[in-house]
Amino acid sequence: xxxxxxxxxxxxxxxxxxxxxxxxxxxxxxxxxxxxxxxxxxxxxxxxxxxxxxxxxxxxxxxxxxxxxxxxxxxxxxxxxxxxxxxxxxxxxxxxxxxxxxxxxxxxxxxxxxxxxxxxxxxxxxxxxxxxxxxxxxxxxxxxxxxxxxxxxxxxxxxxxxxxxxxxxxxxxxxxxxxxxxxxxxxxxxxxxxxxxxxxxxxxxxxxxxxxxxxxxxxxxxxxxxxxxxxxxxxxxxxxxxxxxxxxxxxxxxxxxxxxxxxxxxxxxxxxxxxxxxxxxxxx
Amino acid sequence: xxxxxxxxxxxxxxxxxxxxxxxxxxxxxxxxxxxxxxxxxxxxxxxxxxxxxxxxxxxxxxxxxxxxxxxxxxxxxxxxxxxxxxxxxxxxxxxxxxxxxxxxxxxxxxxxxxxxxxxxxxxxxxxxxxxxxxxxxxxxxxxxxxxxxxxxxxxxxxxxxxxxxxxxxxxxxxxxxxxxxxxxxxxxxxxxxxxxxxxxxxxxxxxxxxxxxxxxxxxxxxxxxxxxxxxxxxxxxxxxxxxxxxxxxxxxxxxxxxxxxxxxxxxxxxxxxxxxxxxxxxxxxxxxxxxxxxxxxxxxxxxxxxxxxxxxxxxxxxxxxxxxxxxxxxxxxxxxxxxxxxxxxxxxxxxxxxxxxxxxxxxxxxxxxxxxxxxxxxxxxxxxxxxxxxxxxxx
Amino acid sequence: xxxxxxxxxxxxxxxxxxxxxxxxxxxxxxxxxxxxxxxxxxxxxxxxxxxxxxxxxxxxxxxxxxxxxxxxxxxxxxxxxxxxxxxxxxxxxxxxxxxxxxxxxxxxxxxxxxxxxxxxxxxxxxxxxxxxxxxxxxxxxxxxxxxxxxxxxxxxxxxxxxxxxxxxxxxxxxxxxxxxxxxxxxxxxxxxxxxxxxxxxxxxxxxxxxxxxxxxxxxxxxxxxxxxxxxxxxxxxxxxxxxxxxxxxxxxxxxxxxxxxxxxxxxxxxxxxxxxxxxxxxxxxxxxxxxxxxxxxxxx
Numbered sequence: 001x002x003x004x005x006x007x008x009x010x011x012x013x014x015x016x017x018x019x020x021x022x023x024x025x026x027x028x029x030x031x032x033x034x035x036x037x038x039x040x041x042x043x044x045x046x047x048x049x050x051x052x053x054x055x056x057x058x059x060x061x062x063x064x065x066x067x068x069x070x071x072x073x074x075x076x077x078x079x080x081x082x083x084x085x086x087x088x089x090x091x092x093x094x095x096x097x098x099x100x101x102x103x104x105x106x107x108x109x110x111x112x113x114x115x116x117x118x119x120x121x122x123x124x125x126x127x128x129x130x131x132x133x134x135x136x137x138x139x140x141x142x143x144x145x146x147x148x149x150x151x152x153x154x155x156x157x158x159x160x161x162x163x164x165x166x167x168x169x170x171x172x173x174x175x176x177x178x179x180x181x182x183x184x185x186x187x188x189x190x191x192x193x194x195x196x197x198x199x200x201x202x203x204x205x206x207x208x209x210x211x212x213x214x215x216x217x218x219x220x221x222x223x224x225x226x227x228x229x230x231x232x233x234x235x236x237x238x239x240x241x242x243x244x245x246x247x248x249x250x251x252x253x254x255x256x257x258x259x260x261x262x263x264x265x266x267x268x269x270x271x272x273x274x275x276x277x278x279x280x281x282x283x284x
Numbered sequence: 285x286x287x288x289x290x291x292x293x294x295x296x297x298x299x300x301x302x303x304x305x306x307x308x309x310x311x312x313x314x315x316x317x318x319x320x321x322x323x324x325x326x327x328x329x330x331x332x333x334x335x336x337x338x339x340x341x342x343x344x345x346x347x348x349x350x351x352x353x354x355x356x357x358x359x360x361x362x363x364x365x366x367x368x369x370x371x372x373x374x375x376x377x378x379x380x381x382x383x384x385x386x387x388x389x390x391x392x393x394x395x396x397x398x399x400x401x402x403x404x405x406x407x408x409x410x411x412x413x414x415x416x417x418x419x420x421x422x423x424x425x426x427x428x429x430x431x432x433x434x435x436x437x438x439x440x441x442x443x444x445x446x447x448x449x450x451x452x453x454x455x456x457x458x459x460x461x462x463x464x465x466x467x468x469x470x471x472x473x474x475x476x477x478x479x480x481x482x483x484x485x486x487x488x489x490x491x492x493x494x495x496x497x498x499x500x501x502x503x504x505x506x507x508x509x510x511x512x513x514x515x516x517x518x519x520x521x522x523x524x525x526x527x528x529x530x531x532x533x534x535x536x537x538x539x540x541x542x543x544x545x546x547x548x549x550x551x552x553x554x555x556x557x558x559x560x561x562x563x564x565x566x567x568x569x570x571x572x573x574x575x576x577x578x579x580x581x582x583x584x585x586x587x588x589x590x591x592x593x594x595x596x597x598x599x600x601x602x603x604x605x606x607x608x609x610x611x612x613x614x615x616x617x618x619x620x621x622x623x624x625x626x627x628x629x630x631x632x633x634x635x636x637x638x639x640x641x642x643x644x645x646x647x648x649x650x651x652x653x654x655x656x657x658x659x660x661x662x663x664x665x666x667x668x669x670x671x672x673x674x675x676x677x678x679x
Numbered sequence: 680x681x682x683x684x685x686x687x688x689x690x691x692x693x694x695x696x697x698x699x700x701x702x703x704x705x706x707x708x709x710x711x712x713x714x715x716x717x718x719x720x721x722x723x724x725x726x727x728x729x730x731x732x733x734x735x736x737x738x739x740x741x742x743x744x745x746x747x748x749x750x751x752x753x754x755x756x757x758x759x760x761x762x763x764x765x766x767x768x769x770x771x772x773x774x775x776x777x778x779x780x781x782x783x784x785x786x787x788x789x790x791x792x793x794x795x796x797x798x799x800x801x802x803x804x805x806x807x808x809x810x811x812x813x814x815x816x817x818x819x820x821x822x823x824x825x826x827x828x829x830x831x832x833x834x835x836x837x838x839x840x841x842x843x844x845x846x847x848x849x850x851x852x853x854x855x856x857x858x859x860x861x862x863x864x865x866x867x868x869x870x871x872x873x874x875x876x877x878x879x880x881x882x883x884x885x886x887x888x889x890x891x892x893x894x895x896x897x898x899x900x901x902x903x904x905x906x907x908x909x910x911x912x913x914x915x916x917x918x919x920x921x922x923x924x925x926x927x928x929x930x931x932x933x934x935x936x937x938x939x940x941x942x943x944x945x946x947x948x949x950x951x952x953x954x955x956x957x958x959x960x961x962x963x964x965x966x967x968x969x970x971x972x973x974x975x976x977x978x979x
């Protein structure tokens with residue numbers, strides 16, 4: 001197996017004092033940024049254990065909110081639906097997005113500029129507009145379908161997933177393209193000269209090189225899907241509620257620490273998934 | 285890099301999955317309903333003999349197994365839905381919206397899949413005019429007799445052909461008695477700059493294009509449906525003058541912020557003032573110093589209503605459910621849970637003493653207050669309110 | 680095989696033709712899924728919006744199909760909207776700049792870590808965003824509010840309280856917070872492709888660090904900067920929730936205007952909202968295409 005070219009990366013051999021000072025400054029910056037990123041998360045997690053029912057003050061430790069959460073089938077179901085949609089749409093949009101990025105960066109073809117514009121539109125479109133357009137589209141095409149085949153479809157997790165894929169593909173494409181730019185094509189040519197076929201070249205040369213971009217794109221897609229409220233609301237159907245919709249409604253009355261609790265649990269699930277995948281990857 | 289061997293497989297599976305996605309895949313762990321497939325035809329639960337309840341002969345063979353209820357968030361006591369299921373074997377699936385316009389958009393697109401929804405007054409009119417609602421069979425709603433006649437036959441649905449009252453509320457001023465020992469009786473407490481500069485940054489107005497301009501119009505002595513440009517301009521200027529002192533336009537967590545003392549006074553719905561006063565079950569504790577008043581210049585009244593959608597395949601079951609919700613004991617329980625007012629006059633008698641005491645304090649209108657309340661109507665002229673609100677927010 | 684095409688001249692044209700055909704086949708294969716999905720589930724639904732923008736709003740908010748250009752007219756003559764446009768663009772520019780200044784060094788640090796650390800750090804940046812958006816924003820309210828964490832610290836130090844929320848500053852913090860990862864990820868992807876030995880070479884040629892950075896590293900990582908800026912700028916211009924929650928909903932941003940036209944005013948005005956959205960999208964898409972051309976394709 002070819003060694004991944006990525007391993008040559010961290011170039012730390014000729015480390016002089018200036019460079020290490022630079023790295024130190026970068027490290028300090030990173031720590032500060034992490035503090036900024038995690039400050040609200042610490043608050044959020046801590047306040048899932050507060051006794052205060054407003055969830056805005058620390059008045060003592062309790063596990064009560066978790067107990068109530070576990071009894072709330074509705075909220076748990078919504079959380080599972082959300083994870084399901086986020087995972088499915090991330091997988092599909094990452095694959096499609098990577099393929100599209102390859103096509104856009106490697107080839108010149110007629111209509112490329114047009115397609116380029118089409119690719120940016122889902123990023124540019126205001127969410128409410130895409131949501132209402134999809135709502136009209138699904139309702140209309142389900143009507144036609146029923147007329148033609150008698151099949152009666154209903155909006156639900158399927159339509160939400162389709163919609164999420166449609167708006168996350170573009171984000172994946174943008175990130176993967178950034179890593180494809182400046183890609184040294186000679187590496188691929190070299191591999192082919194050495195007798196590697198198309199697929200082998202892709203798997204052993206191209207993929208490892210653009211993998212950071214792909215992972216970045218997938219992470220973006222996952223994050224966007226988890227948080228989306230507007231498109232989700234308009235493309236879901238009876239009985240399939242998702243977490244953002246549930247939480248938005250709660251703002252009207254009061255967000256209780258129960259919501260902090262479910263956020264904490266989802267954080268734990270996500271982190272576990274990440275560590276599992278890391279673990280598996282390292283074992284291979 | 286071994287794991288990428290599975291990539292094409294995952295891809296195919298995912299594509300197929302998503303392609304069949306039109307018919308919602310059975311959702312993992314969706315405990316409160318099917319994935320949303322087609323409504324099951326009238327499958328009869330256990331018993332087939334007609335049951336006598338709610339003053340209505342219910343033919344159980346005609347009941348569906350599920351009923352889809354599209355409702356405002358936290359706007360129904362879940363234990364009531366469980367009781368309904370116990371009594372009739374019909375599972376009620378609830379989904380949530382938080383604006384009439386969002387709900388109408390989904391229903392208007394067609395095949396929303398819902399049976400019963402709860403539009404506000406003006407939205408009922410919009411919906412029946414667009415043919416989105418089914419006419420009600422009054423013979424199936426004997427419990428309608430418990431409703432306060434003063435809340436029937438309103439402008440948005442003359443003769444209640446399409447809708448029955450669900451819950452209603454009034455809009456006025458909620459305040460903290462600690463900060464206002466002499467009470468509040470006028471909109472001046474929210475608009476007079478000499479007064480509001482004392483609690484600058486500690487009060488809010490509702491974030492709604494009819495509520496806040498409506499309050500300003502009332503303060504100026506107009507009807508809250510006034511669309512005369514000169515009057516609207518005055519209201520707009522008043523709101524702009526008020527803005528620097530305002531903590532926020534807030535229609536969401538006014539209850540919490542009043543209770544916690546972050547706001548000392550606020551333009552508020554009676555229900556959220558009530559929640560600030562007595563708390564929200566065990567989710568949220570109340571503040572005994574919160575009071576609510578309809579100012580002497582007047583305020584707004586509004587009502588949410590139950591309607592059956594024209595494309596509902598379960599109209600029979602929907603009527604049974606509606607009649608169940610109109611039962612006085614159920615209406616009282618629901619009003620107590622939600623915190624808004626029940627139009628069910630027989631149900632109101634059944635409320636706990638402490639709630640009735642709060643009603644008397646001003647959280648519900650009495651005969652005298654009712655005269656000062658106005659419905660916000662929607663017509664071709666009231667489009668002007670959108671411009672007023674945009675101008676206020678654009679400053 | 681590749682070698683053959685170079686040596687055996689007579690077969691050259693046939694092989695080239697074959698290659699070309701397989702090239703086209705491969706392009707089609709790569710292009711099809713994305714094209715299919717976006718055309719069917721994005722472009723087709725979007726046609727409805729285009730049609731709406733030429734229609735008339737009915738008295739109840741239902742769109743009526745009388746052709747008109749009035750919506751576009753209103754859009755350009757109505758001065759009410761100008762403030763919201765400007766405010767949104769200003770917020771977008773400011774957020775993008777700050778995210779870039781904070782995000783580039785962050786991405787640089789991550790790239791310079793050993794591979795196993797890099798993935799962990801990337802995830803660390805994203806993990807905060809796997810909680811619910813509203814709860815995160817509420818957490819910021821708790822930190823910034825009058826009785827909040829920052830003010831508690833300030834008071835403990837014997838200083839007077841500062842009104843941090845709701846305010847425009849709080850909105851900016853919320854926007855930076857929510858968009859930082861969108862800047863970091865593309866820059867990371869781009870830096871990952873950067874050959875750091877080039878800096879050595881520049882140094883050997885006598886360039887100081889600043890010059891090496893400006894002349895070598897910055898131009899070569901421009902694709903990432905460009906992508907990141909777009910991913911931060913666009914959502915910021917269109918947002919409305921952060922400004923409502925952290926800013927007290929006192930002023931309109933473009934996102935609030937659109938939200939109101941579509942689902943908050945009664946009756947809603949979908950045609951005007953559609954027209955506004957289409958102009959917004961057209962302007963931004965052209966801007967993005969130009970931006971990418973200028974920043975990343977000067978080599979072509």
